[in-house]
Amino acid sequence: MADKIARGFCGWLLALTSFCLQATPDYQLPDNIQPNFQQISLKVDPDQADFSGDTFIDLTIKQATDKVGFYQIDLTLDKVELIRDGKSIPLTVSGGDYDIFWGQSATVLEPGDYQLHIQYKGKVNTSSDGMYLARFEERNYLFTQFEDMEARRAFPSFDQPNYKIPFQLKIQAPEKHVVLSNTPVLSREVKDGWQTVEFKRTKPLPTYLVAYAIGELDSAEISGLSVPGRIYTPKGKAEQTRFIIKHMPQILKSLEDYFGMPYPYEKLDFIAVPNFTHGAMENAGLITFRSSLLLLEDEPGLAERSGPLDTVTHELAHQWYGNLVTMSWWDDLWLNEAFASWMASKVMMKLYPELNFHTRIVQEGAFEADASPTTKPVKKIVRSSADVMDGLGLNYSKGESILNMIESLTGEAPFQKAVQAYMQKHKWGNTTADDLWAVLGDVADFDVPAMMKTYLEQPGYPLVSFAADGTVSQSRYHLAGADVAEQSWIVPLSVSFKKNGKLQRRMLYLDKPSSNVVELAEADWVYPNDNAMGYFRWQMSAQQMRALLKDIDALNGREKKELLYNSGALLQAGKADFEQHLSVLNTLAADKEPMVARAVVASLNDFTYLVDKTNEDDFASFLQTKLLPWYQQLGMSQRPDDSEDVIKLRQAVFSLLSLYGHVPEVDSKAQALAASYLHEPVSVPRNLASYALRNAAKYGNAEWYEKFNQAYLKHTDANIRGTIMAGMYFPQDSNLTKVLNFSFDEQMSPANVIYNLVVASRAQEQQDLLYQWLDKHFEQLVERMPSYHIGRMPEFVSSSCNAHNIQLAKAFYTPRMDKFDGMARSFEVAMNDASQCVAMKQRFQSSFTQLLKQVNQKR
CATH class of the missing domain: 1.10.390.10 (Neutral Protease Domain 2)
Structure with missing residues (x-):
């Protein structure tokens, strides 16, 4: 009865249809219309800029209305009609917000089944959004990238992840090309030099997973799969x-x-x-x-x-994660990305133990971004593509970290059981985070939804403090001087502690600002993060830390790494001084495990933002003391029995010494390796070549640029080109200008332009030349780069730690930011991070420089 009354009300008051349909947000299509199936016919030639299309969408109108909404961007709509019982109902189309277009009917559209038919034309994108051109070795190819909201550039559609329906594609293209899509070919006909390829109907998919490719492609069979x-x-x-x-x-x-x-x-x-x-x-x-x-x-x-x-x-x-089971809306994108990253790590640990994925502490890749006052929750309001991309990395790193933490609490077997149940229950459908919490809650002995909401529906993470009297308290971690809102979490703590000479363990759930744990009172030391699985920072008294360092082998390798990273975080937060942090670093520098040594080198690299002309020589001497013994022990030649940890330690030591160490022996070796790589890339491992090239660009003569450029143009291999481009840290004005101008060379793919700009932005301490060039060439960049990269330029290019550069950035972006989706938000993030870095530099640089002098005097 209620549904009938509602339909009648809306039928009488068509002028207020939008009022009746506001159960969904205005940035989504109203839910009174359900698409069921879409056919897409395209006529495309990779050598032509234009394409044409024809699509039929089977749909059900559930409530009377007078208009049908759909998405499209930059398409010319030649015909838009609804078909019912063989009769055409013309629709008059007008544009709305969020790329939604409305087909208006002159009469009421009663509930029932219809077909939406649209004929259209468009232009092939030349960056890498939607359906786009890729030119390689004098041939043109067409590929698609529809995630997140880009399918609407190639065909009108109900371009939302919750509309998960079957598709069927038919593509006309010149006969010489291979044509591919999601499903096997159903039929292929050739006539007058053109082929028409029809593909089998897909399983239910959201639009962002539809894909096709057209070009002169070669292929190789993969045998041994469960499908072709x-x-x-x-x-x-x-x-x-x-x-x-x-x-x-x-x-x-x-x-x-x-x-x-x-x-x-x-x-x-x-x-x-x-x-x-x-x-x-x-x-x-x-x-x-x-x-x-x-x-x-x-x-x-x-x-x-x-x-x-x-x-x-x-x-x-x-x-499985994302395709078979798809999030209902983009605010739960982390369900896709976190699970895929977590699953990949699990498989990598199982199949490739030699690659040491078990030693990775994933949360360290999230903590810096998640500490920013500008950071938004992983689960946030998403209205546009720019909102999806805002803080995208946390979907992967923070999301995977939280899943690691949950699995460690529930156990591997129960967690797997829950995942399998989740997949079976929701296959071919859509879910929200609550659906996942429900199945995990069935196998856990704690309140999964309550805990997860504290980590995913608010930004940041806790700093847990342990007092000598056993009081355990939490506050929000933040960098020194940052202004953040206070929050609290449900923090699982798997605590190891030493008391009265005995090692003990205790599991705690800190669900309020503080709690007293009697067992921890007067403990010699506390380590609260068993196997480094928790998503938090922690601190204890200086006396307890000294006791833990004396007993350091009570921790495993992961825990030693986490201890060092945590110490650096306390320094950045103003909760420890350089002397305290150095005591941790020195203790772990004596550790024999290469994985721990790599953490020490990474911690030394964290100091580089404090290095300038006033202390660079002292920092170089400091690095020589810490790293030259490793450099001499490891050498620069890879041995057949080197482990992955040893290979990466060699790379880490060489990178710091070659960029900051000012060691003639290292500089000479770096430039020899650079010359060798440019002449014959297989002669030098890529992981060493990129840093050798940076050294040559930074400290060599100006003639190096031509060697770089010639080698880049000689090779079409993407890995070789990427390595060479990553090394172009040329500080000379003339060479920097050449690097920037190379952004417009046809040999530089549009998707790589942003990385070229990133390298150029780091070549000079003062970025006047960079911004002069950007100001002159910005319109060209807009035409060449993917829209996603344009919107994110401030974060990519302008996160400096220099007050002068911040002013240059403000002058450049202020008149432009409102014209490009996402740029204002990216600018906010970049300027906050840059200003925070400058503030920390002012706070810490004097004591850092003094520490360097003291350490060097003791040599």
Whole structure:
């Protein structure tokens, strides 16, 4: 009865239809219309700028209305009509907010089934959004990138993740091209030099997972999968996929075993894309990757293989997390990304123990961003693509950290059981975070929803303090001088402590500002983060810290690393001084484990923002004391029996010494390696080459630029080009200008322009030349770069630690920021981070410089 009354009310008051439909936010389509199936026909030629399309969307109108909403961007709509019972109902189209267009009917549209038919034309994007052009080795290719809200650039649609429906594509393209989509080919006809390829109907998908590719592609078969699969590459590159082909079957099998269900789609194809904004995209059955991740040597070194294997595993995990089960709206994007990252780490630990994923402390990649006063919660209001991208990294790192913490509390087997139940219950559908909490709550002995809301629905994380009398208290962690709102969390603490000479353990849940734990009173020391799984910082008295350092081998390698990183965080928060932090660093510097030594080098690198002309020589002497013994012990030649930890430690030591150490022996070696790499890239491992190139650019003569440029143009391999570009830290004005101008060279893919600008922004301490160039060429950049990169330019390019540069940034962005989606927010984040860095530099630099002098005097 209530539904009938509501329909009648809306039918009488069509002028107030929008009022009747406001159950959904204004940035989403009203829920009175449900799409059920979409057919898309495209006519596309990679060598032409224009394309045309025709789409039919089967839909059900659930409540009487006089208009139908859909999304589109930059398309010319030639015909828009509804079809019912073979009769056409013309629609008059007008634009609205959030890319929503409204097809207005002259008559009331009664409830029932219809087809929305739209004929349209468009232009192929030349950056890497929507359907876009990628030019490589004199050939044109077309690829798609529809996440998050870009499918609307290629076809009108109900472009929301909660509208998960089957699609069927038919693509006309010149006969010479390979045409791919999510599903196998149903039919192919050739006539007059054109082919028409029709694909099988998909399983239910959100629009952002629809994908296709057109071009002169080569391919190699992937055998050993549970479904047919191939890797597609630009012409002539298929031979470089053998490493990934070798490893894909065991990765997929491991995922199928964990989920207790088979891979859910009919085929599994990969594509190596030469112009790609992101690292990879999990399109169902047609996963796209930056070509550098798939086109590899047959057996890349340990340091070069973990990134590609991890990314492949992440994207395959998405076939369940995100594809089979999809978040209902973008505010729960972390459900996709955190789970895929967490699952990838689990598989990597199982299949590739030599890559040491078990030693990674994921939360360290989240803590810096999550400490900022400008940070938003992982689960936040999302109205536009810019909102999705705001703080995107925390969806991965913070989300994975929280899942690690939950699994450690529930146990691996119960957690897996809950995940399998979640997948079975929600397969082919949509979920929210509450659906996940419900299944995890069934296997946990604590209140999962309550705990998760404190970590995901508010920003930041706690600082937990342990007093000598056993009082445990929490406050919000923040950098020294930052102004943040106070918050509280439900903090699980797995505490180890030494008391009366006896090592003990205790599990606590701190769910209020403070609590007294009798057992901890007068403990010699406390370590509250068993196996470094918690998402918090912590502190205890200086006396207890000294006792813990004397008993340091009571901790495992992960815990030692976390202790050092935590000490650095206390320094940054003003909760410890340099002398206290140095005592921790010195203790762990004597540790024999390479993984701990790498943490020491990383901690030394954290000091570099405090280095300037007044103390660079003292810092160089300090580094020489700490790192030259490691440099001499490790050497610069990779040995066959080197572990991944040793390889990365060598890289870390060399990077700091070559950039800040001012050691003639190291500089000479760096420039020799740079010359060798530019002449013959296989002669130097990439992980060393990038830092050798930076040294040559920074400290060598001005002629190095031409060597860099010639080598870049000589090679089309994405990994070689990326390594060379990452080394272009040329401080000379003439060379810096050349680096910046190279952003417009056709050999630089649009997706890589932002990284070229990042390198250039770090080449000179004072960035006047950079901003003069940006001011002159900004309109060209807007035309060339992906819109996502334009909106995020402040964070990428302008997070400086220099007051003068902050003023330059403000002058440059202020008149522009409101014209580009997301730029104002990115500017806010960048300027807050930059101002915070300047404030900390002013606070700490004097004591840091004094410490350097004291340490060097004791040598």
